[in-house]
Amino acid sequence: MTMHLTHIEIDTTGLPAPTPEIEQERKVAIFDLLEDNSFVLPARDERAVPPGPYRLSLAIREKRLVFDVTTDDGAPAAEFHLSLSPFRQVVKDYWQICESYFDAVKKLPPSQIEAIDMARRGIHNEGARVLQERLDGKAEVDIDTARRLFTLICVLHFGA
Numbered sequence: 001m002t003m004h005l006t007h008i009e010i011d012t013t014g015l016p017a018p019t020p021e022i023e024q025e026r027k028v029a030i031f032d033l034l035e036d037n038s039f040v041l042p043a044r045d046e047r048a049v050p051p052g053p054y055r056l057s058l059a060i061r062e063k064r065l066v067f068d069v070t071t072d073d074g075a076p077a078a079e080f081h082l083s084l085s086p087f088r089q090v091v092k093d094y095w096q097i098c099e100s101y102f103d104a105v106k107k108l109p110p111s112q113i114e115a116i117d118m119a120r121r122g123i124h125n126e127g128a129r130v131l132q133e134r135l136d137g138k139a140e141v142d143i144d145t146a147r148r149l150f151t152l153i154c155v156l157h158f159g160a
C-alpha cells in the first residue's frame with residue numbers, strides 16, 4: 001500500500017492572481033512534494049481507509065482550509081476542513097520574512113541573506129509543526145511533507 005501523494009491541485013477560485021514570487025513558491029513546493037512525500041490516512045470510526053496513492057486538492061472555502069483527498073482513480077478517500085485561525089500569525093510572519101528575503105537577494109551580501117534565510121526556515125518549520133498538529137487524527141505527514149504543504153497553505157492564504 002503506497003501512502004503518498006501523486007497529484008496536487010490548488011483551487012484558486014476567487015483568489016487574486018499570485019505575484020511571480022508566490023507562483024514560483026507554489027511550483028517549487030508542488031514539484032518537491034511530488035518528488036518525495038509521506039501522506040497516510042489513519043483509520044477513523046472503524047471505517048477502512050482507501051488504499052493510496054492519493055490525489056490532493058487544497059482550497060479555502062468559507063474561511064476554512066479544505067483538504068479533499070481522493071484515490072488515484074478518483075474515488076473519495078477523505079475530506080477535512082481546518083480552521084485558518086491557528087495559521088494566521090505564522091503565515092503572516094512567513095510572508096513578511098519572505099518579502100525581506102526576496103528583497104535581500106537583490107541587494108544584500110550573502111552573509112545577510114543567509115541570516116534572513118535561517119529565520120525564514122525557522123518560521124517555516126513552525127508552520128509545518130502547526131500543520132502536523134492540526135492534521136492529527138486526519139492525516140499523518142512527515143516534517144518535509146508538512147513543510148511543503150505549509151508553503152501551499154501560505155500561497156492559498158495569501159489570496160484569501
